[in-house]
Amino acid sequence: MCLAIPMRITQMEGDDAVVEAGGIKKKVRLDLLDGVVEGDYILIHTGYAIEKLDKAEALETLELIKQVYRAGMTHDPESGSGS
């Protein structure tokens, strides 16, 4: 029930937005967030965006894990298309 899903905003109008992940499109509400823009990744829960995903923080966490646990990477996260 609490399974929140990360999706990317492809369209927005006021507090209504269309989000997409893996080719699946959904209509969601943005009432719980300020300052989101198209292209942002957000977590969706029961039809509402509950938070924005922060790519820089994600990178930092991965970097930390990599250093502490010498964990490998299958791909370089920096090589993403960027947003």
Added chain:
Amino acid sequence: MDEKFFDSFHDPVIAGPLAERLSSLETSRPLTLMHVCGTHEHSLAKAGIRSMLPPGLRLVAGPGCPVCVCPASDISLAIQAARLPGVILTTFGDMFRVPSGDTTLELLKAEGADVRVVYSPLDALSIAMDEPEREVVFMAVGFETTIAPIAAAIRTVSVSNFSVITSLRVVPPALKFLLERSEGVLDGFILPGHVSIVLGREGYSFLEDAGIPGVIAGFEPVDMLHGILELVRMVEAGPPFETANLYKRVVTEEGNRKARELIDGVFEVSDSNWRGIGSIPGSGLRLRAEFSRFDAVEKMNLSPDPNAVDVMPGCICHKVILGEAESEDCPLFGTGCTPRMPVGPCMVSSEGTCRARYQYRQV
């Protein structure tokens, strides 16, 4: 490409070394850690992380599944409402099969009641807009993460045929209760990632005051492994403890203030009953007076069934959600109680501990 990037958190190449580190971990004394999130339990079971735990490290599942802790008396309200003529009862899918007395919402539906599963409170609202001559009741169950969307939806209601039965609970008072009850047995908490989105890291300052370490963790295997490893490191290093935020990609220091304001605007704090646990002071939320027109209990004069049984004979769900027993300790687990024929709520909900353990059990 970007989507792939967030996938790194379930990349086995990254998770592998963490898993190795976990299974070879040596602790100076036996430790018991608790998580309080149904989604964490699901992830742990799915990734088989429990089987990687070294001897001496116990990871118990606390009362983190909102469906499992919803008392039978609350469900009895939904059942009463669903039996009234003209009512459409809506709720999340997980509530559909939770028993109350000798029935469930699913059975009622089979008997002809109009019970509909919705994914979002907005779906319930749009049914109310489409069918103005019917009363649409939404059985609202959840913790902070779900309460915020429910509050937002209630604020937008413009119809008079929509009301809610609330069975909403907040996590911090439950953590305090668990700490007191466990009398030093718990060494640390893995804090629920999505609830933490609303509360922020600051929302756990009471844990620091209580001198117990906690880590906020996400749900991918890398998140879970990282969380357990870091929590053990903190316990071993000793006090003072500062709650660690390992889920910074979505959880901030101050949390989602807008969500909290919406919740506070619509609901006020109340005491609340947790199935199998009893009343926890200040752990519930009820509609504020200015929103009482949406209170289905008042509107339809519903009264909870005083005889609704929370713990079915033989079920030890109440001990499982307190971390005092494992699902596998239950004699009914996998025999008299399965997801198809659940006895207790822990087997019904996809986030229930028994269900997760059953689904991903080693055969």
